[in-house]
Amino acid sequence: MNTNSNTYTVIYSTVLVVVVAAVLAFAAMALKPMQDENIKKETITQVLTAAAQSDSEVNISEDTDVMAMYVDKINDAFYVDGNGNRKGQMNMGKEDVNAIQVATTSDLKKQNDIIKKIEAGQADLLQSLELPVYILDINGKEITVIPCYGAGLWGPIWGYLAVEKDGKTLAGAVFDHKSETPGLGAKITEDFFEGQFPGKVFGDGEEKFAVVKGGAKGAANGVDAISGATITSQSLGKTINTWATYYEPYLTKAAAKVSEETEAVAESTEDEANEIVEE
Amino acid sequence: MKDFDFKETFLNPIFKGNPISVLVLGICSSLAVTVQLKGACVMALSVTIVTALSSLVASLLRNTIPNRIRIIVQLVVVALMVILVDQVLKAYVYSVSKTLSVYIGLIITNCIVMGRIEAFALGNKPFASLMDGLGNGIGYGLILVIVAFFRELLGSGTLFGFRVIPESFYELGYMNNGLMILPPMALILLGCIIWIQRSVQKELQEK
Secondary structure, three states: OOOOOHHHHHHHHHHHHHHHHHHHHHHHHHHHHHHHHHHHHHHHHHHHHHHHOOOOOOOOOOOOOHHHHHHHHEEEEEEEOOOOOEEEEOOOOOOOHHHOOOOOHHHHHHHHHHHHHHHOOOHHHHHHOOEEEEEEEEOOEEEEEEEEEEEOOOOEEEEEEEEOOOOOEEEEEEEEEOOOOOOOHHHHHOHHHHOOOOOOEOOOOOOOOEEEOOOOOOOOOEEEOOOOOHHHHHHHHHHHHHHHHHHHHHHHHHHHHHHHHHHHHHHHHHHHHHHHHHO | OOOOOHHHHHHOOOOOOOOOOOOOOOHHHHHHOOOOHHHHHHHHHHHHHHHHHHHHHHHHHOOOOOHHHHHHHHHHHHHHHHHHHHHHHHHHOHHHHHHHOHHHHHHHHOHHHHHHHHHOHHHOOHHHHHHHHHHHHHHHHHHHHHHHHHHHHHHHOEEOOEEOOOHHHHHOOOOOOHHHHOHHHHHHHHHHHHHHHHHHOHHHOOO
16 A cells, blocks of 8 residues: 555544544543542642631641541631622532532633623623632631632633631732743742732722732732742732622621621620629 | 564663663753652653653554654654643642643653654564663653752752651751752753763763
8 A cells, every 4th residue: 555645644644633532532531530539629728728827737738638627627618799799508528528519720710701701891790700708717717718810921820818807818828820930930839929928908999909029018918029920920919909809899798797796795795794883 | 573682672772872861862851850759750650651652652553654744643642642641640640740730741842752753663563662662761760760869869858758868967057959959950960970871881982
């Protein structure tokens, strides 16, 4: 057979590509459940790590059974819409560890697409947002973990911000990326960068948060950018800012509820104190 | 039927014809993934599997491949193997696959893989090609592991993530060599390996 004829070459390459595609499709399908499981576990690890930064006694290492720890620490996990109303519940795995539901990066991407449409003027989509909220109990301290997701330089970047009861103060942050430049943009996942976040406070005005080039100079709602990674830093700042804006209605409501409760407690203790005096 | 010299095909690429230290191929990935032994071992294993299997497949197909699209066919075969390895790593050792990130995908561009197919597999029987691929993969992996051993030991004081240099040494003033973590040191170590190999195997020295 003449292996150099045009017909042979065309048929050969077609068959080769179809066979290769079939093998790859089969492999991808067969391995998908395990890969999804890994991604879920990673999301849980990041949520926990962000929350755990509020307490130096809680450590998460490679050997930690994150699933068990998550089930132990999680108080509530649900979705809210852009107006701060609760929409749906996530399975917290209290009965069955394998049933834990989290919003993975592909879910965050969908929300980010809706956010983009809202920014473009379709304000009625606010109600269709489904933003995940995780409330964890870290040694008696209530920590709310909210994600953020956006475009970096080469690919998506995302992160988890741990917010304290007041709905403004950050207790910790964890970031991750798909394909930022190693040694430059990829540094957003390193401790020296993430370590800047605890203690920072979301701003009240338009600018909730910023990653500032040339130093945040002690500003409460900003951190220093990474030199050599201008675009990644700026995108991250924008991403946090955008997502914080859409979480604000929920965070404000939750914080108001908390302060009402504490006031109520304070009043009741005051009443009791008065009663004691009266007696 | 013994129409090839097993020793020559399999062992030659590991020592005398080592793809990194003698042919100086695949330098890029050997700089990038040798900060820690764990990553280097997984990378060595992945490259060995990819070179062995793609050499085997290419050799099986060698009489049917149209000469004009030879390189494209090789590339498709290599890409298939690399994607399979990547998918398997993502499913079973997710954390390692994250550390290696783009470098697994870049095995496709590793000169060793295509080089061995073009130079050996297309002209030899499948079993001989499999052995050649295995030998080259192991030869590549060997250098990777040696470099990673020194980089992790001197750079972080650990091996496979376990502390090897006792904490008390640090108390006495011992310090990790930060330079070891950076890619240039891998190049210098590679240079040292080539130097040692050439002074031992005199026949490698050019006149």
